[in-house]
Amino acid sequence: MSLSHFDEKSGIVPHQTEWGQWWQTIEEIHIEINKFKxxxxxxxxxxxxxxxxxxIIQNETVIEGQLFQTVHADEIVWTIEDQGSLLSIILPKADYNKKEKVWEALMADKRYQPDLFTLQEMRKKLDLENFQIENPGFDFSRAELKKCYDNISDSNKK
Structure with a gap:
């Protein structure tokens, strides 16, 4: 099963913002801005x-600042979708091959930081995605993990 197929089957764990939402996979950060038509x-x-x-969209700065972690800037892609009502931005993570690397917020200053439950769900999703990569013959899209995710910040310091 390819990773894109894994995401389709397992769903996403988004963090809602005033401009739309963001979520992550092992390799990418996805930003969807849906506040314009x-x-x-x-x-x-x-x-x-x-x-x-x-x-900047229609002369309004929507997102600006330092990202939580480094990305491959020359590989960033943005598209306009849904008849002009959605701007989709994909940021390829520069450190995605470091196992257990979850972005705790979109920005370094912790703006757009999900609540603890959503962070835990993001972490579970990335763990399942890792299992899928390590075991391509199995389908982990509907698996559930019983792992404790209380100290998310501590695991990112590895």
């Missing part, structure tokens, strides 16, 4: 670096 590419101005993001 009838978007055209000329309405979107994005500036990306390995550690920073700035997204």
């Amino acid at each position: 009838n978007l055209k590419s000329k309405d979107v101005n994005t500036i990306f670096s390995p550690t920073n993001i700035k997204c």
Whole structure:
């Protein structure tokens, strides 16, 4: 089962924001901005670096600042979807091959940080995705983990 198929079967664990939502996989951060209508590419101005993001839509700065971790800025992709009502941005994680690396927030200053329950669910999702990578012949999309995820911050310091 491919990882994209894994995501389709297992669903996502999003964090809702005032501009839309974000979620993560082992390899990527996904941002969906749905606060605008009838978007055209000329309405979107994005500036990306390995550690920073700035997204201006229709002359309004929606997201700006230092990212929680480093990304591959030259591989970032954004698209306008759903007849111009959704801007989708995919940020490839630079450190995705480090096992158990979960972003605790979208931004380094902890903006757009999910509540503890959502963080735990994100962590479980990444663990299942890791199992899927390590065992491609099995389907972990509906598996449940009984692991304790109380100290999320401590596990990210590995």
